[in-house]
Amino acid sequence: MLEIKNLKKYFGGVKAVDNCSFEVKPKTITALIGPNGAGKSTVFNLVSGILKADSGKIIFSGADITKAKPEKISNLGISRLFQQTKLFNNLTVKENLLLALDNEDTKFWKNLFSLNKLSKEKETKIKEMLNLIGMEKFESTLTRDLSYGQKRLIELLRTILNPHKFLMVDEPVAGVNPKLREVIAKILEKLKNQGETILLIEHDMNFTLNVADWVIVMEKGKVIAQGKPEEIRNNPRVLEAYLGE
Amino acid sequence: MFSQLFINGLIAGAIYALVASGFSLIYSTCKFIHFAHGAVVAVTAYILYLFFSLLGLNFWLAVILTIIFAGFFGWLINKILYKKLRKRKASNVILLIASVGLLILLESLILLFFGADVKTIGFIKIAKGLEFLGAIITPLQIVIIISSFVLLFLLFFFTKKSKIGKAMRAVADNRDVAEIVGISAEKMFSWSFIIGSAIAGIAGILVGLEQNLEPTMGTNLIIKGFTGAIIGGIGSVPGAILGSFLLGFSENFGIWFLPSGYKDAIAFIILFVFLLARPQGILGRKK
Numbered sequence: 445m446l447e448i449k450n451l452k453k454y455f456g457g458v459k460a461v462d463n464c465s466f467e468v469k470p471k472t473i474t475a476l477i478g479p480n481g482a483g484k485s486t487v488f489n490l491v492s493g494i495l496k497a498d499s500g501k502i503i504f505s506g507a508d509i510t511k512a513k514p515e516k517i518s519n520l521g522i523s524r525l526f527q528q529t530k531l532f533n534n535l536t537v538k539e540n541l542l543l544a545l546d547n548e549d550t551k552f553w554k555n556l557f558s559l560n561k562l563s564k565e566k567e568t569k570i571k572e573m574l575n576l577i578g579m580e581k582f583e584s585t586l587t588r589d590l591s592y593g594q595k596r597l598i599e600l601l602r603t604i605l606n607p608h609k610f611l612m613v614d615e616p617v618a619g620v621n622p623k624l625r626e627v628i629a630k631i632l633e634k635l636k637n638q639g640e641t642i643l644l645i646e647h648d649m650n651f652t653l654n655v656a657d658w659v660i661v662m663e664k665g666k667v668i669a670q671g672k673p674e675e676i677r678n679n680p681r682v683l684e685a686y687l688g689e
Numbered sequence: 690m691f692s693q694l695f696i697n698g699l700i701a702g703a704i705y706a707l708v709a710s711g712f713s714l715i716y717s718t719c720k721f722i723h724f725a726h727g728a729v730v731a732v733t734a735y736i737l738y739l740f741f742s743l744l745g746l747n748f749w750l751a752v753i754l755t756i757i758f759a760g761f762f763g764w765l766i767n768k769i770l771y772k773k774l775r776k777r778k779a780s781n782v783i784l785l786i787a788s789v790g791l792l793i794l795l796e797s798l799i800l801l802f803f804g805a806d807v808k809t810i811g812f813i814k815i816a817k818g819l820e821f822l823g824a825i826i827t828p829l830q831i832v833i834i835i836s837s838f839v840l841l842f843l844l845f846f847f848t849k850k851s852k853i854g855k856a857m858r859a860v861a862d863n864r865d866v867a868e869i870v871g872i873s874a875e876k877m878f879s880w881s882f883i884i885g886s887a888i889a890g891i892a893g894i895l896v897g898l899e900q901n902l903e904p905t906m907g908t909n910l911i912i913k914g915f916t917g918a919i920i921g922g923i924g925s926v927p928g929a930i931l932g933s934f935l936l937g938f939s940e941n942f943g944i945w946f947l948p949s950g951y952k953d954a955i956a957f958i959i960l961f962v963f964l965l966a967r968p969q970g971i972l973g974r975k976k
Contacts, residue, residue, distance in 0.1 A: 492869060493868075494865060494868075494869075513868070513873070514865075514868035514869055515867075515868045515871050515872060515873045515874075518868065518869055518870060518871035519871045523869075524869055526866075526869075530863060530865060530866045530869075531863070531866065532858070532859050532862040532863055532866060532867075533862060533863070534858070534862050535855070535858060535859065535862060539855055539859075542852075542855070543855060543856065543859050543867075543870055543872065544870040544871075602870065606869075606870050606871070607871075
């Protein structure tokens with residue numbers, strides 16, 4: 445589904461992503477792991493179009509998206525959760541989710557007077573999703589007034605609601621309390637059972653190795669190992685990268 | 690006296706609010722100060738003069754064509770100047786300098802094509818004013834107040850309720866997130882220029898009918914619109930409207946106590962007071 449070929453991104457002298465190649469197969473959860481500064485989030489930024497690669501190729505469902513704009517990549521079906529929570533802070537929870545729910549917001553004449561036949565259906569869907577995470581009361585709350593954990597959940601909902609074929613999730617449980625972590629883990633498990641294709645970055649090794657089908661390990665911008673979770677768990681190269689010599 | 694100053698303040702506020710709301714819409718979406726917005730007001734007033742007084746078109750047809758022209762003109766400014774600068778990663782200071790340059794260029798072009806002498810559109814003949822609560826108001830001034838209120842309400846409804854308005858607010862809030870959920874920021878920038886400039890066009894038409902046209906009229910209007918937007922909270926369209934009316938009233942009630950020559954000074958004093966005491970404006974949030 446996603447192919448990364450010899451991808452390079454340098455920031456001055458820093459080789460953030462250096463000749464990186466890997467593949468994500470459909471209907472799998474692939475984890476991208478590695479120590480801080482390994483280049484994982486840079487790969488995410490390159491795939492989602494926020495950064496442009498110096499060289500190499502990114503192929504998604506057969507289409508070359510290396511130089512595509514972020515909105516085009518989103519409309520092709522790649523949805524993404526940021527490492528640092530990013531929402532529309534001055535919009536309500538419902539507005540945040542509605543904007544993600546379809547990709548026709550920029551069709552001016554169609555949307556000028558909110559002429560959208562599916563809007564009731566969409567509102568119902570949003571209510572159902574908010575019910576699922578117990579946040580139905582917050583529908584009209586501005587997202588800037590939510591707690592960190594609530595913001596994380598809303599961002600995860602937004603990522604799921606954004607029409608997609610492929611999900612990229614950057615550290616979904618970082619900095620959240622154990623209860624919320626369970627909620628997020630259940631959501632990811634549900635997505636896995638639905639046959640979603642997910643690329644996941646997570647520092648928590650236990651969490652990652654439990655949910656992932658395939659693990660790719662990066663260090664200093666390069667892929668140093670990949671395999672099934674049980675293979676990666678005992679790989680000396682990986683242990684060295686994490687624990688040092 | 691009070692009611693006359695109130696009416697005068699309302700008329701001034703309505704015109705400033707039209708200029709400030711379009712300016713604020715563009716600022717909130719694109720995040721830079723488009724000073725040439727004042728020149729768009731002036732150019733459209735002259736375009737109405739061209740269509741109606743020089744070419745002899747039907748007045749209402751000329752008005753519609755002028756509004757369409759204003760929207761197109763705003764789109765063109767963004768396309769051939771600001772979009773290109775953004776592509777080259779120009780900073781906001783560069784964009785600001787470009788906008789001031791464009792303001793001066795457009796005023797010079799008006800001077801070149803229409804001359805320095807004042808022009809009158811002349812559609813509305815001098816009519817006897819109506820008496821309202823002891824104040825005199827002309828039918829045109831009533832039209833200015835009503836059309837401003839209707840337009841400002843429509844703009845508020847558009848940004849708050851329509852999907853495209855929400856998409857614009859989304860880009861204004863966080864461009865990265867907007868693009869990640871599939872909204873094209875560049876498209877929203879274009880639409881904010883089209884809508885903001887069309888409103889500026891309507892302001893130009895109303896000012897053009899009420900006053901004489903002169904090449905530098907846009908500079909004065911953008912200074913007032915900008916002041917209104919700062920007072921109300923820059924980047925907030927409702928704030929810009931509120932600030933503009935406050936400015937209109939302050940200027941007109943101020944000359945109750947001071948000679949009328951101090952009118953512009955009052956605007957700047959209020960601007961400085963707000964910048965010192967409440968820089969985020971009335972509706973703005975402290976960062």
